Structures are given as structure tokens and as C-alpha cells.
Amino acid sequence: MPKRTRKPARGRPMSKNTPARKAAAVRQSTSSSAGPIPLRPFGKHSDVRISALGMGGHHLGDAKDEKTAIALVREAVDGGVTFFDNCWEYHRGKSEAWMGKGLKGVRDKIFLMTKVCTHGRDASLALQMLEQSLKRLQTDHLDLWQIHGVVFENDPELFIRPGGAAEAMHKAQQQGKVRFLGFTGHKDPRVHLSMLQTGFPFDAVQMPLNAFDATFHSFQAEVLPELNRRGIAALGMKPMSGHGEPIQDGAVTAEEALRYAMSLPVTTTITGMERPEILRQNLRVAQNFQPMPPGEMRALEERVKPVAADGHFELYKVSLKFDNPEARLAHNFPLDMESPEVKEIVYATQNTGRPYPEIPK
Amino acid sequence: MPDDAQEQFTRRDFVKGVAAFTATAVTHARIAMATGENARKQEGGAASPGGQIPQRPLGKTGARVSAIGVGGYHLGSTQDQQEASEIVARALDAGINFFDNAWDYHDGLSEERLGVALKGKRDKAFLMTKVCTHGRGKDIAMQMLEQSLRRLQTDHLDLWQIHEVIYYNDPDLIFRPGGAAEALLEAKKQGKVRFVGFTGHKDPSIHLRMLAQDFPFDTVQMPLNPFDATFRSFETQVMPQANRRGIAVLGMKSLGGSGEMITHGAITAPEGLRYAMSLPVATTISGMDSIEVLEQNLEVARGFQPMSDVEMQALRDRVKVFAADGRYELFKTTKKYDGDVGREQHHFPTSQKLPA
Numbered sequence: 049m050p051k052r053t054r055k056p057a058r059g060r061p062m063s064k065n066t067p068a069r070k071a072a073a074v075r076q077s078t079s080s081s082a083g084p085i086p087l088r089p090f091g092k093h094s095d096v097r098i099s100a101l102g103m104g105g106h107h108l109g110d111a112k113d114e115k116t117a118i119a120l121v122r123e124a125v126d127g128g129v130t131f132f133d134n135c136w137e138y139h140r141g142k143s144e145a146w147m148g149k150g151l152k153g154v155r156d157k158i159f160l161m162t163k164v165c166t167h168g169r170d171a172s173l174a175l176q177m178l179e180q181s182l183k184r185l186q187t188d189h190l191d192l193w194q195i196h197g198v199v200f201e202n203d204p205e206l207f208i209r210p211g212g213a214a215e216a217m218h219k220a221q222q223q224g225k226v227r228f229l230g231f232t233g234h235k236d237p238r239v240h241l242s243m244l245q246t247g248f249p250f251d252a253v254q255m256p257l258n259a260f261d262a263t264f265h266s267f268q269a270e271v272l273p274e275l276n277r278r279g280i281a282a283l284g285m286k287p288m289s290g291h292g293e294p295i296q297d298g299a300v301t302a303e304e305a306l307r308y309a310m311s312l313p314v315t316t317t318i319t320g321m322e323r324p325e326i327l328r329q330n331l332r333v334a335q336n337f338q339p340m341p342p343g344e345m346r347a348l349e350e351r352v353k354p355v356a357a358d359g360h361f362e363l364y365k366v367s368l369k370f371d372n373p374e375a376r377l378a379h380n381f382p383l384d385m386e387s388p389e390v391k392e393i394v395y396a397t398q399n400t401g402r403p404y405p406e407i408p409k
Numbered sequence: 410m411p412d413d414a415q416e417q418f419t420r421r422d423f424v425k426g427v428a429a430f431t432a433t434a435v436t437h438a439r440i441a442m443a444t445g446e447n448a449r450k451q452e453g454g455a456a457s458p459g460g461q462i463p464q465r466p467l468g469k470t471g472a473r474v475s476a477i478g479v480g481g482y483h484l485g486s487t488q489d490q491q492e493a494s495e496i497v498a499r500a501l502d503a504g505i506n507f508f509d510n511a512w513d514y515h516d517g518l519s520e521e522r523l524g525v526a527l528k529g530k531r532d533k534a535f536l537m538t539k540v541c542t543h544g545r546g547k548d549i550a551m552q553m554l555e556q557s558l559r560r561l562q563t564d565h566l567d568l569w570q571i572h573e574v575i576y577y578n579d580p581d582l583i584f585r586p587g588g589a590a591e592a593l594l595e596a597k598k599q600g601k602v603r604f605v606g607f608t609g610h611k612d613p614s615i616h617l618r619m620l621a622q623d624f625p626f627d628t629v630q631m632p633l634n635p636f637d638a639t640f641r642s643f644e645t646q647v648m649p650q651a652n653r654r655g656i657a658v659l660g661m662k663s664l665g666g667s668g669e670m671i672t673h674g675a676i677t678a679p680e681g682l683r684y685a686m687s688l689p690v691a692t693t694i695s696g697m698d699s700i701e702v703l704e705q706n707l708e709v710a711r712g713f714q715p716m717s718d719v720e721m722q723a724l725r726d727r728v729k730v731f732a733a734d735g736r737y738e739l740f741k742t743t744k745k746y747d748g749d750v751g752r753e754q755h756h757f758p759t760s761q762k763l764p765a
Contacts, residue, residue, distance in 0.1 A: 201733060358579075369763060379736055381734075381765075382745070
């Protein structure tokens, strides 16, 4: 761990990017940390412990360049982050490739997760994606492999059908290529519950958890207790609603948002950190982490309830915005031409003349 | 986007014979016609091929409306006033009396065109428009009503509905003290509107919360098509309650709003329209931005014969696999059809920034 020099300030809003604040954040965080990030048991696999803060893979691909991304990963590892999130389709493979480079030499110190983008398609496609992910991440195994973006009402049925992705998960586990299995989604607690009802032995389930979710189409109320009861590791995401909109709007501060999410009964909270100052601010919260008292959590939920009620701070539940191209393609939904992945798809198709998706046979 | 936006685009394509069949759709077996059952459900004494467009009771209001209605949004998409006037005149001549509109369609142009087109014919029409408060109060609603009446060149509406009840907190905002529900009652009391209702395309649970208020709604408008029957279904969750209470059901989005269900070959346009019109609804509102499209709809509506139960069930079963993720009902699953006036009130990004 980096040497502690002084106690970091608390309660600094992270989104105010005034030059003075940015400088202060950098100055303060380069060498300060209050302690290790807490490690928590991975569901019923209590011998496996992972950091209460996890690094999100999508935002890593938003880093300025590869060098920055590698440095971010290394600084996160040094700061005590052991949970690393990724996905086959993030930035068309760039996120996995950059993370693979950043984790070189420290792979065995961390818990590595990536996701597979079948979205109802076959087990064979899933296994092809797994090989690609392993290659990009420069490893022979994943600690956790999850079904990505379970957001459509028929996804659970398509997952568990004969020949569906569930079979690929079993096979990959038998082959020793993945240790644990899970799924993720951001749309509707009922879809998560349908996945659980398939009876598949999931080790982990990922979902959006934040103060807005507490009162609107709530994963916290409808899914989290079930996971806790079954000993399935709960992985929180979108503590800042995806792109930090409520922080920019002043509805919550970044620190209270992150502290709130980390204070829920979850194994880890995954958040995107594409710039060093954001990483350092999150590390500070995690290294100084004290759970919010329940009264404080309830007060925050009540405070944001009026703006939570129509979902405008949780666009992943009420719009297509966070539904990635693979999901939309597989389900025949309109693509978002502004997303980096779609731009890559269009570019690749134009330049190779080959149809998308480009999966080696 | 308005309730019926783009629906017409697709129907026009259908008329022109443009159909891009997907590989999946080609595999669909044609449904077996359940002969002998078609005549079982008789329309109010007027149904025969090439005959009149059926008139149906508007719930328990005592009013009667044509089984198909002209969607207001597309009257604003016509080339000019002359085309809009011609559509309205021909529709009236053919026996369509239900005319839909909304305060925000084309920033008022849709209402203005309908107002001009109905000049001298106002008493032949059952005229509806909608108010776009989106959570704002009674006063704004009453101001919008005056604007709508002026544009429509009339002193009263037959039906005034709250538009786009699609956000999960809309029922709370509409029924709060000083909310838009009070405007509906006030306007009725003043004789400016005969009947009141609401509309929305998002989630049956929002409609049910509106109905749970025990407010004297005369009508409720909702998307009704073969895909809806098995996916977040207004047909199974909302329509029966409205029927039971004598609240007239107004169907919309019979072709899914943007019509991929037609262009992808999952159903044909006449199938979609026939299905919607065969449900226990007062009318099915359909956009018609050209004479060509009006004629296409008239072909289905004239002497309308409802589908048999067997035929309807076969259609539901046939499209169920495509209904299951909501790909053809984007109004339920995306932001595509959520208008900018409502987005602004609910602090959502504009349609340009968040198209879906």
C-alpha cells in the first residue's frame, strides 16, 4: 500500500471539475490512503474475498489512451482494488485488451471478471467469445464469467433453453476456464428474478444499486434480499447512475452516492474510473470506508425520492441508452449510432466488407 | 413522437407493395381461417363487405363513434391544408366521425389543419384533442384547452384527454391537489368538453394506477395489437377493467407505432388493423396522411367483419415469439415515442439526445 501522509478530506464533490479542485484532488490523492480497501466474502464462497470497490471495464476503454489505461489499472491494484470488471463487447474488445495489459504480472493477485454477450444466442457463440476474452485479457482463466445485459423479458428463457448460453457456462467451468458464474442486467428486477427462477447455480448477480433505485423499480428491494438469502454474491453497479448525472445535477454528491452503494449488503460496488482523479477520489472513499448508518441511508433515499420517481436519473431502466449494441442486434432493436461500439462496427464493416459480428469459425 | 407517429409511414409502404420479409418471418405458416365463425360477432347491424363503417357506443356515454378514427398527428404531416381538408372530407363522407388530435402535435399545426378542415362540418364529427400538462397543474391545462378550441375553431370538444401518461409518477402528479384532473372536471362543468379521458403507451401498470383513482373517466386510450396481447399487455391488464366499468376503450398503435412488424413481415397491415378493431373497443385510431392511406384503411373498415376468437388467438400465438422482447412495441420498451414536452417536464434528455 502507498505510504500514508495525511488524511484525505471528506465530502468533496467529485464532479466539480474546476481547475483548483482538480489540482487539489490530484495533489491530495497521489500519496494518501487511510487504509486498505475492505475485503468481503464472495457470497457463499467465503474463502474467496474481494475488494469492496471494483473497477468497471467500460470506462477503462474511455481512458485517454492505452498508457493511461494501463496506469489506471496498476494504480487501482496498488490502491487495494482486487475486483476487475469487463465485457466481451466493451469498446469492441479495447477494454479487455487494455485491462489485460494493465494486469500483466499481477493477474494472480486479483479477481478477474468478464461477461459474454450472447443475448439469447447459442452456447457455441458464447464459447467463441470466451476464447477471445481470455486472449485479450492475457489469461488462461477467469475468476467470474457472467452473462451480459440480461435486459429483455425473454432473455431468461433463451438463456436456459437447450443449446443456450447456460450450457456454455457449465462447459467452461468444467474445463477450468472459469471459476464462478453469474449474470448482469440493469433493466428490470423482474427479469433478474426470472433468471434466478431458471434454477441455474449462479455464484454472482450484478445489478444497479444506488439511492434512486431504492424507491424506483427497485433491485435493492426486490432482488438483493433474495441473493443474500441464497448466498449469491451481489455485485452492485451504477452507484452514480451510470454517467454521474445526479451528481452533475447536484442531487447527490459522488462521495455519498458511492458510500451509500457500498453500505448495502453487497460483495463489491463496480464503478467506472477513466481518469486518474476519479480513480483516486474513489480509492479515497473506499480506503476510508465507514458504512453509512441505516438512518442516514433512509434519509438519503427519502431526499432523492421525488426525483427518483420517473426514472430520469436511471435511464438504464427506462430507455435503451445503456443497452449495448450486441443486445440490440441480437434482439433486433434500433442501434445507437453515437455509441463507440456502433461506430466501430460500422467502421469495421465498411473496411473489411465482412458481415458483423466477426467471430472466427 | 406522438401516439401514432410513423405508423402511417409503414402502412403507406404496405400500400406500395414494399415488404422486406426477414428470414424468420418467411417461416411463418399462414393462419388457418376459422370459417363459419366470422359472422358470430356481429357489428351493430351494419357489417357487410363494401358496406358502412360500423358505429359503436362510446362506453356508457350514450355517444356513438365510428370503429376507426383519424389520427391527428398525421394531419399535420400532410403536404398542405388542401390535402388535410380532402382527407377529412372524404373520411366524413365514408362514415368516419372520430377525429383525434393533441395540443402539441406539430406545435399546433395538426389542430389548426383539422379546425379548417372541419369548418361547416363540426357537428358531423366527434372531436377529441389532448392536453399536454405532463405533471403541471390545472391552470396550464385550462390555458391549453383555450388554445386547442381556438385552433380547432370550435366552442367545445367531444372528448378531452390527458396526453401521454407514461411516466411512473404521472398519476400522482395528475391527481395532486391543483393537478390536471381538476381541469378535466372544470372544463366539463363549463360545458367546454363533453367527455374526458387519458392516454398513454408505456406500461399497463401506469394505466391501472390512473383507473384506481376512481375518477369519472369516460374513455381510456391504449396501444392494442397482436403483440401487446402477450407482452406488458394492455389488452389483458387494462381493457377488461375499462370494459367492466363502461369506460370506452380507444385503441391505437394497431401496427406497432413504427410498423417494423409489417416491414419485417411478421403481420400484414390489414391483419393488424383487423385484429385491433375486433377487440371490444369503441374505436381504433389510425394515422392517415394521404388519401391513399385513408382508402387502405377504409377497405378494412367498410363492412367490417370482426376476426373470430380462433383467428385472433392464432394470430397472437403466431407472433408471440416476436412479441416477447418488445422489439415491435418500441413505445413500451424505449424512449422513441415519448414526446419532448413530457420529457422536458420530467427532466429527461430531448428526443435528439436520447432517441430511444
